[in-house]
Amino acid sequence: MKRSEVDREKISPMMKQYLEIKDNYEDTIIFFRLGDFYEMFFEDAIIASRELELTLTGRNAGLEERVPMCGIPFKAYEGYLDKLIDKGYKVAIVEQMEDPKTTKDMVKREVIQVVTKGTRLDSSIDAKDNNYIASIYSLDYCYILSFSDISTGEIYVLLESDDKEALLRDVLRHNFQEIIVNDATDRTLINTLRTTYHLNVSIYDGTCEDEKYAYIYKNIKDIREIAALKHLLSYLTTTKKGDLSHLKEAKEEDKKEHLLLDNNTKRNLELTETVRLRERANSLLGLLDKAKTAMGSRLIKQNLEAPLTNQKEIERRYDFVDKLRVEFILRDELKNYLNDVYDLERLAGRICYGNLNARDLLQLKNSIKVLPEIKKILTELKYDKDIETYDELFSLLDKSINEDAPLTLKEGSLIKSGYNEELDEVRSLASGSKDFILELEQKEKERTGIKNLKVGFNKVFGYYIEISKGQVKELKEEYGYERKQTLSNCERFVTPLLKEKENIILGAEEKIINLEYQLFMKIREIVKRYISSLQKTATIIAEVDMLCSFSTVADLYNFVRPKLVNDMTVKIIDSRHPVIEQVMSKENKKYVANDIIMDKDTSILLITGPNMAGKSTYMRQFAITVIMAQIGCFVPCKSCEMPIFDKIFTRIGASDDLVSGESTFMVEMKEANFALTEATKRSLILFDELGRGTATYDGMSLAQAILEYIHDKIGAKTLFSTHYHELTALAGSLKHLQNVHVSAVEENGKLTFLHKIKLGSVDKSYGLNVASLAHLPESLIKRAKEILDIYEKDGTKKKEFTQTSLFALDEEEVKEIDKTNEIEEAVKEIDPLNMTPLEALNFLYSLKEKIKKEEK
């Protein structure tokens, strides 16, 4: 039965309450609290039972048919919730707002929060990564992109033109967990985001006019940006519902302050994860991140995705990294203290929002405990930023919070004794009464002379005095015993004194729990006042941690301080690819270092050399060196002189944009176009075998035209690798272009790669040698050699080749050529992007069969 089909006149009152709530949360699964369970109904129940493998049952709701229902115990709901959120659902949690025991009418229920992927504040989010939610706000002639990590409180805003491609690039660059768009947003854009890039997008309209949050945009001038921020804030406040005043003032993202890397570059260079397995460990981030705090790790990642362009700031970082290398003993001490610093940024969010427990405050205490030590070291190192220490806050937490406090706030044992007089009094009253009762047994035995008299406790009757049947007659009126319960072999009594003490104990326990909770909340209010200061400290700690990490890896992997120059000279001696070098060193192999030299008049290095020689790696290591240098890290080489770059563009390898399903060539041309339109003199362009995706002459002509364009019109520093040897002749006409090549040595037909880059060009491609390394059939390689010989003798025109060769070949060989043509034809026919793996395998198999037949 569907929700829309329900006759709301007939339905039970509770179901009516459910439907009224659900009406406002169409695209959200409702966890509806009923006693000890969260129940889901109707379509929600069907989805949840499928996704969570729960049994679908039904509930009588006054209708003919039962309403579909499934449920989860409220005590163990988190696992289920995480699963749904991971799958991209939103969940609204509906709680009972009154105690069912004390209300006669139906219990009031309300949504207390909506949990969504981009707005989580619990511990399920990755500590070493930001968790961003974005708003795309479409206006008539522009888009505004704003985004926030509410766990750390950061908010950014960015005004975009109405260029959809540019917007898309900025969206992809950031890795958003969730995106909201306003209703005015173009539906095709939404579709692209959803279906092509699998982003979690929902349409939301709303604006936050709450004065409480106006400080967030008070320094933003552009009213369009303010409107966008209000849109984002509206979503955040309506989903979270709690206090979000830990959010920081919004920052306008200024692209000029950063070395711009698009998403392709980030991926191609494996900055934060590897292309194939998407692992962090073998990425550049994995190599550079030796941070001790989650804040430091997040900052390193942020920097890698958006390095700096401000020379002063970069040099400032180098200075401190250098200092830490010299003062390595202090660095080690510092690292030890940093180890004790908890994630202050995210803690600030929890303090505000409310899902804070006593252990968080203990971690806060332990974190601020080491701050004076850290401050001392930083002063000694003449670090230019000053951190606060929080002596008062520390002593407050030290005095108040119990070291082994439980995770929940409603069990007591949160507050230390000695902190609050009233609490101490109630506690001693309770424990005094307990002692009194313990002593009572002995006293009553003496008073009554009944030897086997016992004092006991049970939940229904409370404290009692138990006397066996045989002894009951010994009781006298004057003792004041009052019969409570008769059992088969004994009777139980109370006395006024016992009752009085019992009341004190039970009352005291409840009072203690309430009092402790109130005291905890008061402490939280005090801690709240420190939030913005703690956030500032957290920012500094994160930076110190990052720079410590850079200094550590510089020592570990032999990095050197770059020299930033003002003209466009690049001189990197013995440059290495830091990640591949480490991977190789684990296998006891040595990475071959290479120079990257481009004086100010050289803009293009045209790189030729056989496949597998190391061209792509050489190009990547240049870009990686630039990125490392511009985040303030030292670089993998013997010495480095380089300018500050403004943007990096890459087209590397044949990695199809499988995500968007476009063909290699189309993607290639789009990326080339993007680079050619956006690049400046100060940019770095890496074009790896551009034009490979199309027919030879097309590809070669395009490559040449692109080279000429970069040479004449842009002047960006460009590494261009190619297998079109004809292009090397361009060095004659393009004076800013220089040929380099990667050599290989051939011995007895076997090829050894030296991975050494040298000036000038080579005229041999060794393609066949590589093919034989890949174990293609001998006969095929032999045949290819023959064809190559003919090519090399008779020039490269195919027509001529077929004519001369037909005469020159005997009948056997003609057949072979036909066969080759047949295979070639078959290969031309297919469209790999539209084949299933099975079809591809079958096709390969049929080719092999053809070749086999040929060999017979």
Ligand code: ADP
């Ligand atoms: P190309 O682009 O010329 O086909 P690649 O750059 O893909 O070649 O490199 C081919 C292989 O050679 C890679 O597996 C890489 O690990 C190795 N390699 C590349 N450059 C070096 C080097 N400088 N020292 C050692 N090994 C290298």
Ligand code: MG
């Ligand atoms: Mg390559």
